[in-house]
Amino acid sequence: MTRPGPHPAPWELPKEEDAPTETDGRVVPFPDRTGTRPAIGADPAQTPTAPAGADVEVIDPTDVEVLDTDDTTQPRPVDVLPKGSGGDWLEDRRTLLDTAPALVPYYLRSREEFTDAARFLVEYYARMGAYRATRSPVYLLKLVSRSPRGMGRALSHWGRWALDIEANELRKHAAGGNRTSEYMMLSRQHTARIRARLLSSLVVALGVTVIGAVALGTAPAWASVSAIVAALAGFGAAGSKPDAKPIIDRWTSPHLQRELTSTEVVAALEAIGVKGKVDFVNPIQTDGPGWRAEVDLPPGYLTDKVLEERAKLAGAMRRPLTTVWPESDTEAHPGRLVLWVAKKDPAKSKRRLWPLMKHGQTDLFADIPFGFDPRGRVIPLNLMYTNLLMGGVPGSGKTSGVMVVALAGALDPTCEMWVYEMKGSGDLDPVQPVCHRYVSGDDDEHCGSALDALRKLEKELKRRKKIIAGLPAEQVPKGRKVYPHLAKDRKLGLHPLLAIFDEAHTLFEHEEYGKEAADIAGRLIRKARAYGIILVVTTQRPDAKSLPKTVSDNVSTRFCLAVTGHIANDLVLGTSMYRNGVRATMFDPKKEAGTGWLAKSSHDTQIVRAAFIEQAEAIEIAKRALALRTAAGTLTGEAAGETIAAEDTTTLLDHLAAVWPAGEDTMHSVRLVQALASYRPDTYGPWAASDLPVEEMSREEQRAHETRMATTLSNALAPFGVNTGQITKRGDGGSRKGVKRTDLEAALARSGTAMEDD
Numbered sequence: 202m203t204r205p206g207p208h209p210a211p212w213e214l215p216k217e218e219d220a221p222t223e224t225d226g227r228v229v230p231f232p233d234r235t236g237t238r239p240a241i242g243a244d245p246a247q248t249p250t251a252p253a254g255a256d257v258e259v260i261d262p263t264d265v266e267v268l269d270t271d272d273t274t275q276p277r278p279v280d281v282l283p284k285g286s287g288g289d290w291l292e293d294r295r296t297l298l299d300t301a302p303a304l305v306p307y308y309l310r311s312r313e314e315f316t317d318a319a320r321f322l323v324e325y326y327a328r329m330g331a332y333r334a335t336r337s338p339v340y341l342l343k344l345v346s347r348s349p350r351g352m353g354r355a356l357s358h359w360g361r362w363a364l365d366i367e368a369n370e371l372r373k374h375a376a377g378g379n380r381t382s383e384y385m386m387l388s389r390q391h392t393a394r395i396r397a398r399l400l401s402s403l404v405v406a407l408g409v410t411v412i413g414a415v416a417l418g419t420a421p422a423w424a425s426v427s428a429i430v431a432a433l434a435g436f437g438a439a440g441s442k443p444d445a446k447p448i449i450d451r452w453t454s455p456h457l458q459r460e461l462t463s464t465e466v467v468a469a470l471e472a473i474g475v476k477g478k479v480d481f482v483n484p485i486q487t488d489g490p491g492w493r494a495e496v497d498l499p500p501g502y503l504t505d506k507v508l509e510e511r512a513k514l515a516g517a518m519r520r521p522l523t524t525v526w527p528e529s530d531t532e533a534h535p536g537r538l539v540l541w542v543a544k545k546d547p548a549k550s551k552r553r554l555w556p557l558m559k560h561g562q563t564d565l566f567a568d569i570p571f572g573f574d575p576r577g578r579v580i581p582l583n584l585m586y587t588n589l590l591m592g593g594v595p596g597s598g599k600t601s602g603v604m605v606v607a608l609a610g611a612l613d614p615t616c617e618m619w620v621y622e623m624k625g626s627g628d629l630d631p632v633q634p635v636c637h638r639y640v641s642g643d644d645d646e647h648c649g650s651a652l653d654a655l656r657k658l659e660k661e662l663k664r665r666k667k668i669i670a671g672l673p674a675e676q677v678p679k680g681r682k683v684y685p686h687l688a689k690d691r692k693l694g695l696h697p698l699l700a701i702f703d704e705a706h707t708l709f710e711h712e713e714y715g716k717e718a719a720d721i722a723g724r725l726i727r728k729a730r731a732y733g734i735i736l737v738v739t740t741q742r743p744d745a746k747s748l749p750k751t752v753s754d755n756v757s758t759r760f761c762l763a764v765t766g767h768i769a770n771d772l773v774l775g776t777s778m779y780r781n782g783v784r785a786t787m788f789d790p791k792k793e794a795g796t797g798w799l800a801k802s803s804h805d806t807q808i809v810r811a812a813f814i815e816q817a818e819a820i821e822i823a824k825r826a827l828a829l830r831t832a833a834g835t836l837t838g839e840a841a842g843e844t845i846a847a848e849d850t851t852t853l854l855d856h857l858a859a860v861w862p863a864g865e866d867t868m869h870s871v872r873l874v875q876a877l878a879s880y881r882p883d884t885y886g887p888w889a890a891s892d893l894p895v896e897e898m899s900r901e902e903q904r905a906h907e908t909r910m911a912t913t914l915s916n917a918l919a920p921f922g923v924n925t926g927q928i929t930k931r932g933d934g935g936s937r938k939g940v941k942r943t944d945l946e947a948a949l950a951r952s953g954t955a956m957e958d959d
């Protein structure tokens with residue numbers, strides 16, 4: 202499992218600060234009071250878990266820090282981190298430091314992160330303040346309604362004090378014990394006390410009444426009313442019962458998840474059948490907007506089991522599926538599980554916008570923003586020197602994934618766009634205005650156009666190869682491929698060419714065109730990426746018939762959305778990926794549309810949700826792309842109003858058949874070359890060309906010229922399996938090299954074209 206590294210790109214970079222490996226969450230020391238770990242491997246039945254679906258009071262996310270404080274029945278210390286293996290003191294410290302938590306909390310490591318957090322806090326308290334303020338009249342009414350009880354309580358307290366009730370017990374005690382002198386002293390004290398207290402109460406009451414009456418008579422009405430309400434509210438506060446409902450509403454959110462604890466992890470693993478002792482590699486930490494638990498599964502279990510049972514795991518944890526993300530850390534070992542659990546359900550959170558939604562352009566030689574990982578970080582993709590295969594069941598989000606790629610290509614004004622949307626839904630129509638070629642449809646004619654495009658791409662590949670092969674070595678410093686400086690040189694025509702075949706199974710399954718299309722696509726996948734031709738193929742039917750093996754075996758970048766089985770999984774992601782735990786069967790296409798495994802190589806895989814761009818937004822982005830291209834003067838093909846002619850796939854055999862005189866069984870080569878030169882002068886004119894006009898040639902020169910023409914034809918026909926030989930034609934030059942009609946017909950039949958009847 203790999204995590205995104207730094208990628209220079211013109212758009213907003215992914216937040217490195219969130220990188221989980223840097224242990225971005227604060228490690229929370231395990232409880233000192235026991236110095237113990239939770240009951241690892243304990244009977245889950247004895248380990249309490251929070252009630253299902255419990256509403257959780259909203260708390261400030263920045264406060265979420267203290268984790269895993271469960272008591273345990275079978276204590277085992279884990280906050281003692283595992284020692285290095287070799288007993289080398291220095292090496293052990295190095296290893297430890299490599300995985301040490303970052304010194305500075307994640308929200309202080311980036312200015313942007315800090316501003317985000319600060320902005321959030323201001324918004325949060327402003328919002329909460331406004332919420333309370335709008336409800337304050339209700340709170341006041343509730344308080345006032347409790348004031349009679351408060352007044353009663355105050356009176357009762359006053360009465361007990363004024364009448365010295367608390368001394369009654371003492372006096373009773375003294376009377377009961379026949380302690381006469383003590384009783385008399387207490388009685389005197391009691392009488393004096395009552396008199397003093399009643400007198401002071403009278404003075405205070407008189408004072409309050411006079412001041413109150415004067416204030417009410419002189420103060421403005423609002424002040425008088427406020428004072429009365431405040432006094433009533435005060436009595437109301439005094440009159441609240443300890444178990445009464447709180448005056449202030451509690452705002453609850455079902456989307457905020459409770460903290461992850463090791464007890465919960467162990468119990469959930471047990472519930473899906475992972476039985477035995479689970480070892481926590483590190484204490485559970487906060488990691489970006491979630492918690493991260495790293496565990497070694499009990500001996501005999503691989504992480505595959507947990508990945509495959511993700512839904513069950515989420516069920517056992519009583520958490521939404523979209524918050525539970527198990528991954529295997531194969532860099533450690535196949536039994537090391539990294540479980541990341543989101544604090545908020547991403548399915549219910551606001552959509553994360555594609556960084557280029559509002560502004561910016563791309564450079565296909567650098568990264569483009571493709572989507573977001575479960576932690577919400579932007580995941581980049583570099584399209585240059587690669588090709589891309591996307592697969593998934595219908596509705597899993599292929600079109601939205603391919604839209605991101607298409608718009609990223611469109612926003613690079615140097616990129617030539619060929620788009621074949623073969624579902625015929627018009628989903629990619631927004632990019633049509635910038636496309637050199639654009640076809641949308643699934644009929645024969647659309648498949649024919651797509652095949653034609655593949656032929657042209659192969660021709661373009663040959664052209665590019667030839668140009669790059671002819672460049673001096675210093676122009677291609679790291680091997681013969683396209684470099685940005687070559688792409689910029691318009692004369693060379695080596696700019697990026699993005700060719701998208703969406704729902705390509707329509708073409709590959711086509712009875713007439715499918716085989717050739719698959720062959721060419723296979724060759725392009727193998728050879729074209731170094732030359733700036735980026736092929737993108739998507740399919741909703743990743744099976745042997747719909748996805749050519751040459752494509753699935755050789756494609757370099759893969760994005761596999763939800764699929765139903767291991768065969769489809771491995772066809773899209775590559776051989777053995779399913780076995781290695783990279784399983785797109787774990788995704789629910791409905792709840793997690795757009796989410797898939799992105800494999801940049803067999804060792805570089807991660808879960809990504811492609812950025813979702815609505816059609817209206819795509820149209821706006823494409824308008825920006827069109828403006829960029831207009832300014833750069835790079836609009837070509839259909840975007841520039843040109844008509845694209847279909848690739849000529851006829852051969853010399855077809856041309857010979859076209860010029861063959863009716864009724865002739867044989868023809869001299871010289872005659873055929875002359876006929877070809879006048880039929881297609883651009884192609885065959887040079888075959889019949891000579892330095893001198895034929896009339897000015899000597900007899901020998903004429904013969905030599907005719908021999909050259911005949912030899913040229915013989916050489917050109919040889920690859921078709923047509924041999925030329927001596928042909929005698931009376932009255933037409935006698936015996937000379939020529940072609941038999943039957944040989945031509947046989948060759949045409951072999952190539953699948955019949956010669957027209959006389």
Ligand SMILES: Nc1ncnc2c1ncn2[C@@H]1O[C@H](COP(=O)(O)OP(=O)(O)OP(=O)(O)O)[C@@H](O)[C@H]1O
Pocket residue numbers: 593594595596597598599600601602624741794795796810811812813
């Ligand atoms: N990245 C995403 N984020 C959020 N929702 C998405 C995403 N991708 C797709 N969806 C949702 O899933 C629906 C289906 O997506 P989409 O049309 O891209 O699937 P598809 O695989 O191309 O389907 P089909 O094979 O039928 O063409 C979309 O309408 C959208 O609501």
